[in-house]
Amino acid sequence: MTGPSDRLAGLTHRDADWPGLRAxxxxxxxxxxxxxxxxxxRGVDVLVVDAREPAEGSVMAERARILDILGARLAYGEEAVAGLPPTPVDLVVTSPxxxxxxxxxxxxxDAGVTVWGEVELAWRMRTREGAAPWLTVTGTNGKTTTxxxxxxxxxxxxxxxxxxxxxxxxxxxxVLHPEPFDVIAVELSSFQLHxxxxxxxxxxxxxxxxxxHVDWHGSLEEYARAKGKVYAGTEVACVYNVEDEWTRxxxxxxxxxxxxxxxxxTLGIPGLSQLGVVDDVLADRAFVEERRTSAAELATLDDLRGDAPAPAPHLVANALAAAALARAHGVPTGAVRDGLRAFVPEPHRIAEVGTVAAVRWVDDSKATNPHAARASLAAYEHVVWVAGGLLKGADVDDLVRGAADHLRGVVLIGRDRSAISEALARHAPDVPVVDVARTxxxxxxxxxxxALAxxxxxxxxxxxxxxxxxxxxxxYGARGDAFVSxxxxxxxGE
Structure with a gap:
């Protein structure tokens, strides 16, 4: 007799035996x-549960209406998400x-019911033959840009x-797009990988x-283990950061x-089977036949510069990672250069706002954790740093200690600004600090x-x-917009 787990194991493509499954x-x-x-x-019996009942006229209410028309059952409230329903369940698909x-x-x-994330479900919904390959990216910072x-x-x-x-x-x-893609670049969070x-x-x-996200995973080790699942099963190339011991x-x-x-x-000269920087050239010593003795030019730093005088180091690192994945997929060097030249960063990621009173203004509101802020601060020689908000328990001592020599001054905002102020007093006591209590x-x-002062x-x-x-x-987008305005x-002069 075939059990639920045996049936689920056979669900490896969109035309598999989905009908009648209870999810x-x-x-x-x-x-x-x-x-x-x-x-x-695909004929699955679907119950959708959510702790919140959609507000009338909201996007969620419209989604619920569509699913109801399609035949889904819907349940809302704390009771709906407090346990499994009384009816039999073969599979739970969870939001990340x-x-x-x-x-x-x-x-x-506890009941032995399989739980998939929507990424796992998407993988199992690909076509049986000729499905677009995935090039997957994770990391604490830089995923979206890469x-x-x-x-x-x-x-x-x-x-x-x-x-x-x-x-x-x-x-x-x-995955289910009516016009199939040749390849999909996939950004994966630690939640999705879990x-x-x-x-x-x-x-x-x-x-x-x-x-x-240590609060979600329970420890840094568990968080890293979830991130490491990005490499599982990889066919051609696992790309890692030479400067980050964890990734290796x-x-x-x-x-x-x-x-x-x-x-x-690496941001340094690449070794064998690496991509790196030689003078102002992004160089490939991994995907060339004579990699022991030579390298291929992929692009120059000017190709990444955009409106800035020079690209930030972490932007260069992101470009190298993207190039490595593309080269692993067989993309020629010229396309790497052309693609990087055509790339336009999303708002609030090292975005040049302009020059006012001989001072450059840069919006990196997306730097929502100390690791991202450290990378951003390292890109500039003399900085007036605008910082603060919800630290979510993060330690900022290493960040402040490493940035101290770059700081001309600091303007603090937000609920947890005192934690940054205390770190500045310990590690950069001579740097002037302005505390803005207004919200x-x-x-x-x-x-x-x-900041201008x-x-x-x-x-x-x-x-x-x-x-x-x-x-x-x-x-973070609203915060960046407020800064730019x-x-x-x-x-x-207003």
């Missing part, structure tokens, strides 16, 4: 809706934000490519590891396909005035908060 989809967000829709289309100790997921584990650089490179090579996953587009939408088990990437990369160790421990290579990227809509105007001609005022934004703003008002 609970946890969460009515973007990924939950995509999962429920895909399962319903749900922690493993959430009561419904814990109940599934994936978007990679997509630009793939398109420059003439491939029908898209970016999906944690970058915004649900993977199921990309719930994945059977993915086989063409090539994979972990950019860096630093403390983040994760590659060494990975169970990969026969013949898969470890490919490093109203005009707070950022005071911030930029205070601290800056010298030629300095950079850098918004790299090292913290989340929700204490004062809807998200305040700078523009400053320039206009």
């Amino acid at each position: 609970v989809v946890a969460g009515l967000g973007i990924s939950g809706f995509a999962a429920a829709d895909a399962l319903l289309e 934000g749900w922690r493993p100790d959430q009561p419904l997921l814990r109940a599934a584990a 994936v978007q650089m990679l997509t630009s490179i793939l398109r420059a090579a003439g491939l029908r490519a898209t970016s999906a996953g944690n970058v915004g587009t649900p993977l199921l939408e990309a 719930w994945s088990s059977s993915i086989v990437p063409r090539a994979s990369a972990c950019l860096n590891i630093a403390p983040d 160790r994760l590659v060494e421990d990975a169970d990969v396909r026969e013949g898969c290579r470890a490919i490093g990227f 109203d809509t005009g707070a950022m105007d005071q911030v930029v005035r205070e 601290l800056a010298h001609a030629g300095d950079v005022v850098l918004l790299a908060p090292a913290a989340a934004s929700m204490d004062m703003f809807a998200d 305040a700078v523009h008002r400053l320039a206009a």
Whole structure:
């Protein structure tokens, strides 16, 4: 007799034996809706549960209406997510934000019911033959930029490519798109990787590891272990950061396909089987036949510069990782150059706002943790640093200690600004600090005035908060927009 686990093992493509399967989809967000829709289309009995009942007229209410029409059952409230339903369940598909100790997921584990994330489901919804290969990217910081650089490179090579996953587009939408893609660049968070088990990437990369989401995973070691799953099953190349010991160790421990290579990227001169920088050239000593004695030129630093005088070091690292993944997929060197030239960063990621009063203003509101802020600060010689927000328990001592020599002054905002102030007193006592206690809509105007007063001609005022934004703003984008608007008002003399 075939049991539920045997049946699930056979669900390896979209035309497998899905009809009649009984599934609970946890969460009515973007990924939950995509999962429920895909399962319903294949004849699965679907129950969607969410702790919140959708507000009338909301996007969630519209999703619920569509799923109801398609035949899903829906249940809301704390009771709906407090455990498994009384009816039999073969599979739970969870949204990435749900922690493993959430009561419904814990109940599934106790009952031996399989739990998949939407990424695992997407992998199993590919076509039986000729499915687009995945090039996967994870890391504490730089994932989105790297994936978007990679997509630009793939398109420059003439491939029908898209970016999906944690970058915004649900993977199921990309996998089930009516016009199939040649290749998919996939951004994966630690949450998504935790719930994945059977993915086989063409090539994979972990950019860096630093403390983040430890509250979700329970420890840094568990967080790193989840990130390391990006390498599992990789066919051609596991790309790692030469300057990050964690990523090298994760590659060494990975169970990969026969013949898969470890490919490093470095901001220094590349060694054998590495990509790196020689003078101002991004060089490849990994995917060239004569790599023991020569390297291929991929691009120059000028190709990455955009509006800035020079590319930030972490932007160069992201470009090297993207190039390594593309080269592993067989992309020629010219397409790497053309793709990097065409790449346009998303807002709030090392974005040049402009020059006001002989001072450069840079918006890196996306630097929402100390590791990201450290990379941003390292890109500039003299900085007036705008920092603060919700630190989520992160330690900022190493960040402040490493940045001390770069700091012309600091303007602090947000709920946890005192933790940064105390670290500055310990490690940069001579650096002037302005504490902005305001949380109203005009707070950022005071911030930029205070920053200008601290800056010298030629300095950079850098918004790299090292913290989340929700204490004062809807998200990091709203925080960055407020900064940019305040700078523009400053320039206009308002």
